[in-house]
Amino acid sequence: MDDSREGQPEQAAPTVRVTSRPKSIYHLSGGGDSVTPRFTVALLWFGVFSYMTMEMMVAPIVPIVQHELGMSPAVAAWMLTGLMVVGAVSLPLSTRYADIADKKNVFFIILGVSGVGAVLAAVAPSASLLIAGNMLQGVGIAVVPIAIGIARDSQPLARAKFATTAFVVAGGAGSAVAYVAVGPIVKHLHYSYIYWIPTAVILAVIVLGAKGLPACPPVRTGRVDWLGAALLAVALTSFLLGLTLASTEGWGSAIVLGLLILTVALATVFVVVERRVDSPLVDLRGIAEREVAGVMGLSLLRAACAYTMYLVLPTVALLPLATGYGMGGDASTAGLVLLPYALVILVAGPTASRLEPVLGRRGVMVLSGVLMTLGAVPLLFIGSAPWTPYLTAAILGAGIAMSLTQGLNTIVQVVPNDRVASTSGTTYVLQSVGGVTGGQIAAGILAVGMVAGGAPTWGGFLGNVVLLLALGLAAIGLSFTLKTKRAAASTGRDTDPVSAPA
Template identity: 65%
Template sequence: MPTHGVPTSNDPPAAPDGALTAGAVAAEPRGSLTTLVLLVLGVFSYLTMEMMVAPIVPFVQQELGITPSQSAWMLTGLLVVGAVCLPLATRYADIADKKKVFLVVLGLSGIGAAIAALATTAPLLIAGQMLQGVGVAVVPIAIGIMRDSQPLSRARTANTIFVVSGGLGAAVAYVAVGPIVTHLHYSYIYWFPTIVIAAVVLVGLRALPSCPPVAGGTVDWTGAVLLGAALVALLLGLTFPTSLGWGSPLVLGLLVLTIALLAVFAVVERRHPSPLVDLRGLAEREVLGVMSINTAHSIATFVMYVILPTLALLPVAIGYGMGGDASTAGLVLLPYALLVVVAGPTAQRLEPLLGRRGTMILGAVLIVAAGLVLLGIGSAPWTPYLCSALMGLGLGIGFTQSLNTIVRVVPAERVASASGAVYVVRSVGGVLGGQIAGAILSAGLTAAGAPSWGAILANVLLIVALGVVSIGLSYLLASRRSTATAAAVLTPAQA
């Protein structure tokens, strides 16, 4: 594959005789556990706060007297702002001190959370949620800081820890929301993580290492405006069909506008000396594979988010329901969150054995299995819990391997923005998955108003199909032999 003048791997180069160069060994950073702890606390607090938003929507509606369409913007607004700001924040992290960008982004998310906690009106609450969305960039920037300040072995371990933090954050959210709302107030959902965020920012000002840019550059503001407008148009175009329908002129117009803006963006980026998004780098085989797989995985994730709580609430008498209540709808997703925690370390250990490709295929196979087990729900009402667990394991392995692949194959000065691109495609895929699942269920309602088995089956088969597609896309990643060859030129600290 063409490299366009930049290396396609973070592995140090080998000397002609296969030995390491002295410069490669000298360049290995020693790192600090304090850095890792602060970054993990910042990531965990933000992700926990983000995962707690959806369960409190009914309580916010009741207390503030807002409509369902207004409350939907608590989630959509956060997602839109995150998707727009993420490429800009991660690109700025590539050309500036990552420490400063991380603390600013994390601090802004904390301010947004405080605004939402204090809000007494819907517009102020939504504004706080939207500002909170800036924090989506904390994970890819944290990955960039780890890559700059730690040995490669610890940087890759940190990727695992960040994925585990997401799983733990989701688990804490699913378990803690009920008691907090029952005994305190929904605003504490924002206050508890914000206290941790404030502590991380204050301590991080002194304790986090400075991470100056590897190479110079400027922010491509033209590209930022074009990409931001395209993402806003796309996400709104995927959100409005719920109320307006896919054939609505507004929806079709937004999708056409998205295509036009992305086309102009591609032209601008290919000509810009310091592009916001390295399109040539994203077109490299393994990076393209990671982006494509994460799109499929995020669609599958949000299809699961829609159908598992739906199955939990349907009556047993219907033949494919669990007969549960709101608590059941949350608990059915708990195995997913817990298995994501297990999946991170699992992927870390599997890559040396299976290679990048084999590890990613394993994750995809587990997603296929997760869909297939739901076919037996009529005779085994517990199968949604097994589906949730298998999805958590498969998606967690896939996401951990994705981040490890980015750290391994992308030049160091582009790690933050490339990791950010993974999160952008996951946001877009998530919105698309939720809309598709919802549309399928809405189209298949029975006379009693419940989703038909045909609608449930279509969503189940969609998860299976996305898993199969992910297996095929995994062949874009390096094989076990290729991975072993690359590992042969690592320092002992990196191996």
């Protein structure tokens, strides 16, 4: 993983870590009151929950904001596109900085920036300012991998894995709250409250965490690779923009092809640069390690599966019953059809952690792939059973949540502490890439054939079912890059680098 660690005594790192800051982890810096590990995880959980709730509430209000501010559909789409692009571009830099600075401070900065973006969006009198606020919110996606890094620094391994699972659950809880609450909020208050309410929670986390969160100074010094950050930022921006514009300009258009060619060129230069610098933005050698590479590939597949579901299920919910495969619902139906997905995450994430001691990392990941594959099957019977989209959402939610939890837990176990935040962040970058790619492929399949009125044909719908099946099967195959329970135990790599009281 990290060449600089080779040859060191196995217990050297714990000794340095514990003696260098024995009280900052478990005691308030301003006094002698104890900070319990549970309080640390709880604060981090609420930080993740508040951001994820705010992010998931954006999509349902796009049509409402579009009408109120007089935006065109293309401009309104940037409420989501801008958030995703900025999140993917800023995430590697944010998480790398967290690895070489105090993670606590970086966590608060990221939360603060996303809160400022939310306030700007809430008070924005124009489309441009509202989109700018949403783009600033995108920076907040880094709170998840940084929270994982703080948990790994301040908790024993078993509790750090529990915290990682809790953060996955926070994402599911945030989604569930968003799907249920956004309708009543918009109906009885104003769309701006979807920004104000989570921002109030963010502010409370910052105030309480200023004293309550443990300081997490870096294990080793380093620097930010600004050249690599610039190359990766432009490459990700060009790639995501190319995929986004493909739906309107066409895959063969000059601008789309030019952006994709630019992406390949910049990515090539980025790899060359990262392999030569002493403190790379992305640890390519570490990511190339078999299990970590497998987790990264699974991040792409998992996100492509999720975004295909995000597109297909609401589309089915809104299609008329006369098509034979529509639910004849309204906007509320389109949101509720995804609710089982969010609710199942609350159970599936912890289940993955409980199953790992029994099945091993590979076994849990294979199971998640099987669930992702089976999740597409009920849609084949939608004509005779309109409730099948809800079942599909639940099964896919279980598979996706188990895959995410096991992937992050694998990183916590096998990646050196000083790279946990940035490596976890890389998985979220790849999720953005996989999500946009999967969404565009799914949209392209639906657009191949349209019936009168612009509804997708059964063939387009069936094509997306096949896409979900293919993604699930690919996830099963890639799961075999992870180690079995016996192999992981024999290597002795899953050690606990932090000595902490219970």
